[in-house]
Amino acid sequence: MPILGYGTLKLGSQKETQKAVEEALEVGYRLFDTAQSYLNEEGVGYALKATGVKREELFITAKLFAANYKKVGDTKKTYKESCKKLGIEYADLFLIHQPIGDVYQAYREMQELYKDKEVRAIGVSNFYPARFMDLYLNFEIKPAVNQIECHPIFQQEKVLELAKSLNVQLEAHSPLYQTRDNILKNSVLSNIAKKHKKNGGTGDFKMAHTKRHSSHTKDFKKRKNDRKSKHF
Numbered sequence: 001m002p003i004l005g006y007g008t009l010k011l012g013s014q015k016e017t018q019k020a021v022e023e024a025l026e027v028g029y030r031l032f033d034t035a036q037s038y039l040n041e042e043g044v045g046y047a048l049k050a051t052g053v054k055r056e057e058l059f060i061t062a063k064l065f066a067a068n069y070k071k072v073g074d075t076k077k078t079y080k081e082s083c084k085k086l087g088i089e090y091a092d093l094f095l096i097h098q099p100i101g102d103v104y105q106a107y108r109e110m111q112e113l114y115k116d117k118e119v120r121a122i123g124v125s126n127f128y129p130a131r132f133m134d135l136y137l138n139f140e141i142k143p144a145v146n147q148i149e150c151h152p153i154f155q156q157e158k159v160l161e162l163a164k165s166l167n168v169q170l171e172a173h174s175p176l177y178q179t180r181d182n183i184l185k186n187s188v189l190s191n192i193a194k195k196h197k198k199n200g201g202t203g204d205f206k207m208a209h210t211k212r213h214s215s216h217t218k219d220f221k222k223r224k225n226d227r228k229s230k231h232f
């Protein structure tokens with residue numbers, strides 16, 4: 001799983017999403033974090049279909065939206081619909097987006113998808129320790145990833161500690177705190193960035209990755225000529 005990925009939340013219309021993902025591919029991103037609730041899987045799919053990058057070099061995450069698993073069979077059905085929109089035969093990672101609704105039935109079907117080799121890995125998002133442990137202890141195939149909000153202002157030490165002890169990959173979403181509270185001008189981050197001759201956002205990444213999170217942002221827009229390797 002690449003350590004730094006490209007998030008596809010709020011990229012605009014399907015065409016705008018396509019353009020953004022094409023540019024992200026061009027600057028070197030290979031992990032794309034998608035979700036049914038972002039309503040732009042088709043746009044991501046147009047870019048993935050058009051790219052010359054080989055499928056095995058890409059890491060595509062899909063996320064299951066709570067409204068899409070109301071009854072038995074829904075999870076498998078909606079997963080296949082997402083793959084179709086994304087133009088892929090399988091997702092590298094399929095996550096329950098939030099601990100809402102009948103997550104047991106949803107995860108049961110995800111486990112079957114995994115056993116049938118229709119998805120490479122399964123996991124959850126926004127599951128805090130109690131909900132996470134409940135799922136972890138009650139299923140044979142353990143969640144490979146827990147994707148949660150995590151950044152210097154909200155470091156999630158307990159969730160990270162738990163994930164490490166269970167050999168589960170913690171993945172940070174909104175790693176730049178959505179630039180709230182002027183985070184990119186935070187003096188600690190600015191000093192880390194200065195030390196590495198990068199900007200405030202990169203200071204944040206450096207801190208996150210020192211803690212071995214995987215994370216994603218849509219930050220390339222501000223530094224189109226940058227390459228992900230230059231972050232570190």
Ligand SMILES: NC(=O)c1ccc[n+]([C@@H]2O[C@H](COP(=O)([O-])OP(=O)(O)OC[C@H]3O[C@@H](n4cnc5c(N)ncnc54)[C@H](OP(=O)(O)O)[C@@H]3O)[C@@H](O)[C@H]2O)c1
Pocket residue numbers: 006007008009010033034097125126147148172173174175176177178179184199200201202216217218219220221222
């Ligand atoms: N699982 C979940 O529930 C969940 C929830 C939220 C997000 N996510 C995922 O995480 C991804 C990233 O999260 P996010 O977009 O919410 O928040 P974020 O990455 O923390 O922040 C994005 C904001 O930071 C700005 N930015 C990025 N790099 C910058 C830099 N170097 N200098 C200045 N500004 C910079 C972006 O500007 P521009 O707009 O100009 O690029 C954008 O406004 C999403 O796309 C999505 O895939 C998942």
